[in-house]
Amino acid sequence: MHHKTGLIPKGDEIVYIAVASGHREELFPVLREAIERLKVEVPIWKKEHTVKGDWWVHDNNYALLRF
Numbered sequence: 001m002h003h004k005t006g007l008i009p010k011g012d013e014i015v016y017i018a019v020a021s022g023h024r025e026e027l028f029p030v031l032r033e034a035i036e037r038l039k040v041e042v043p044i045w046k047k048e049h050t051v052k053g054d055w056w057v058h059d060n061n062y063a064l065l066r067f
Contacts, residue, residue: 001034
């Protein structure tokens with residue numbers, strides 16, 4: 001699993017996860033678990049850059065209130 005850092009242009013890929021499996025049915029639940037664990041366990045700090053200004057996003061509720 002790899003998470004990009006730095007300035008990431010809108011629409012670019014941010015997370016790469018590599019999983020090997022003999023069948024797709026076995027693969028997708030593992031990918032889902034990996035991304036959910038990343039969101040819970042890794043402290044990721046996100047700074048939004050918009051025409052309305054720049055700010056650090058600490059949770060989704062704050063980000064939703066800004067727009």
